[in-house]
Amino acid sequence: MQINRLIKLCAYFSLFTVFSLSLFACAGQFSPTQAKECQLPPLHGNVSLKPACVYPQEMLITTSHTTVNCNGAILDGNNERAFGIVVNSKGKPLSDVVIRNCKVRNFTRSGIRITSDIPANKLSENHDENYRRTPTRITLDNVEVTGSGRVGIYFDDYVTHSTLSHSVVRDSYMSGIYLEHSSRNNKIVDNQIINNGHESFGKGKREGLAVDSSAYNLIEGNRFESNGAGGVFLYKNCGEHFSTGKSVIRWQHSDYNVIRNNTFVNEPVGIWLASRQNRDLSGFDCGDKPRDASGKYFNDYADDNVVAGNRFDGVKMKFLDNGINNEIQNFN
Template sequence: MLKVKRNFWFFSCVPGVFFLLTVFPLVSPAADDGACVLPLEGEVSGNVKLNAACTYFQTVRIVESNTHLDCNGATLEGEGKRAVGIQIDGKKKLIENVTVENCRIQNFKNRGVNITSGLRIKDFSADTDANYKLAPKKILIDHVAVLGSGRGGVYFDSYVTDSVLRNSTVEGSGKVGVYLEQGTQRIQILNNTIRNNGVDGHREGLAIDSSAHNTVKGNHFISNAGGGVFIYKNCGENFSSGKSALRWQSSDFNIVQDNTFRDERVGVWIASRQSKDLSKWGCGDPSVDESGRFFADHANNNVVERNEFCNTVTAVRVEGDNNIIVQNRIDSASRRQVFEPYQNVNKPDGRKTQGNTVKDNTLSNCVR
């Protein structure tokens, strides 16, 4: 390692290959000892390019705006014991204009990529605008592989906005592959493969939980344990523990378009918790029935169009209102095309679903 200027270092894993890091002085293994170690315990900022030949047994932390991390094909290895692969954390202040690309992130105990304000539930303001001012925005995750995360693959935490996951693979997560948490808005999930996630707890590939105005386009959802895309409003589960917030935002105005769903129990499920008995979930919301089993699951005004459903048990299940399901191609191996269970019978709150538009969906043979 060569010190060239105060707070600026050239760092390398192999002799003769250097990239610039803006850091504070520290002691780190010499470049010629064969170690692939990032300085500052993995905290990076500015423009950073990793060594393609390296496997880094570290968490990478990004806490400053205007950071561009190019892993250059390098691997971040969690060994099942490190919590998070890449932590993008505003630490209770705005962080924006962050790009992460060309990374292989595998075997982290908790999450592969975690995008968060660093605020805990008790830190959030009753003023939602104040929360948005402190949450990450304009975060781009591009061409990454997130593999074997113990919990979730890529997590957009509360109030993250205007961010993108694209051209990536999220596979083998114990729970949800990609999660859009409460208050998130305008997240784009584009041209990814989201496969074989959710084996613990029978979860879905993509959860849109109290999240609105998002676009899910051009992705492949394959063999996720619970299903492909679930759109719902969390009931404030385990509210008394202090670890869950009451959701104020409905999961509305989301667009699910031009995706392929293959070998899923349910391809897209709108209001996926409407008919679920949540009496043991400790919900903070009021129940809609006298027995305390069911809760309003707000997921309305969403669009599901031009998708292909191959060998799904149910292609689209709709339990919310005023949703549009049009021009989808569904193969004959899918047992149910569009299922609206409360079209003719009452939901637990005594109402039927209303205003949903289902038309121009066609039978189509899928090509393996």
């Protein structure tokens, strides 16, 4: 009798011990020590993140000459936070920022945004002044942006001399990458832009790379695959939503861009120059002057671009050119 009792007590003690150890192990996943370790450090100078961490915060960089190496660490917005990584000059000069080896996922707006954060109605009529106050020479290298609620990577207006390279942008609700008005001299090279712009497979599908009134850019060596509307679209926004007072009339056209040696796979359209030239924009509330009496059509400028050496596989329409003086050469 005593022996049976001892056996039962030992079994109970063993079960309790295993259960306690399990609780301890689970608690360890969310321990204060680990939570503290996965908090972002001050973001200036040379910054290195812990590769095993999942950071549930926005990375905000506002200081020039900053280099961040994520070392493969993850920033996860959990479909609750708006932006993953933001380079924000806050209306002051900012330059020479490098961000590499980051995985950015599930942010409700953009995985990465480069911006001056100057409201449209606060932009100067002096374009050089706007360029002076906007980030320049920003490098994004070997980043992976997935599951963005709007645009995956957003180069905001007046961003210049910045580069996205050796990266993956996929599964964005809208365009994978957006070059906003008045941006110029940027490079999109050696990236994979995949399965963006489906908008839940409803209306309004978008392209992998949108070039909106952005000029003198290099788009080279990328793979565009299975994006909603197509690969690369160049156009001049007509000043949408003009009656809200928040629209900007574009002064720069999508001219003098080079699109070469890219691969397009399973796209409705590979490359479309002046993609809105013949589109009915009567519902866009445009601020530009229409080119027809009905007010449906607007001049959509994408001229003097070079399109060369691109490859197409399973693309319904390789390219469409509704611009002027574009040079199309060497395509399969």
